[in-house]
Amino acid sequence: MRRVDYDTEQYQNYPRGRALTEQQLGAWITAFAAALPERRPLVGLDVGSGTGRFTPALARAFGPVTGVEPSVRMREVAQAQSQRPGVRYLAGSAEDMPVPSGSADYALMFLSWHHVQDKPRAARELARVLRPAGRLLLRGNFSDHHPEPWWLDHFPRGLEVDTALFQPLHEVIAMFTAAGWRVAGFGMVTPPSDGTRADMLERLHLRTLSFFARLSPDEVEAGLRSIEEAVSGDPGAPSPALSEPLLTLERR
């Protein structure tokens, strides 16, 4: 299983391959708002901000946001695509953030936690940069709470390789608890559908899922062919909505 190098792959196609509709983005912002204090502005960090899928929407909803992102290319795409007042992008990682201690009210990690190499260090660093009672919104994948999209079955080793990378929820919680956090909430968020199955197939062809890096090229090709056959029978069928886990942690 190799690491995804976002400086050489995915960055060009990521905004199209992982596009969110306005309705999906709105559902996430509503879920984040429910886990955050009501006062505004809130100072935010989008840790592993990638191409800035969420960063501008966070700024609009809550206040100034810093996207912290280790990949130069992903940051370049974010800067080109999503500039707006109250948004900046800095080089850094969850383990090493270029912001002062106690300077943020919340941090979002959206599908970036599983890329973090030194997780205990990141849990301590996230606690450093948040104010007391600051919140971490962790949209992670957990091996025991794993969303299973309709197309995953078309890759025979799909579920096995996709879950192998993720820790069970209790392990993630234990690590954060040891680093000065407490659980403030856990729930599933169900944003509206991605569109049709044909829309989803088009996005899968862009290969902007780290899941593909865990399969051989032949397995990816065979899986995509199998999905094409299934979709060709009814391309306009809706892609079912997915329930996705959101863990909220509070810095003690």
Ligand SMILES: C[S@@+](CC[C@H](N)C(=O)[O-])C[C@H]1O[C@@H](n2cnc3c(N)ncnc32)[C@H](O)[C@@H]1O
């Ligand atoms: C699947 S993308 C998610 C990007 C964005 N959060 C989103 O939802 O579109 C994962 C991102 O995590 C970043 N990443 C990798 N290692 C990281 C680390 N140690 N700390 C923070 N982010 C990291 C990658 O460079 C990549 O941009």
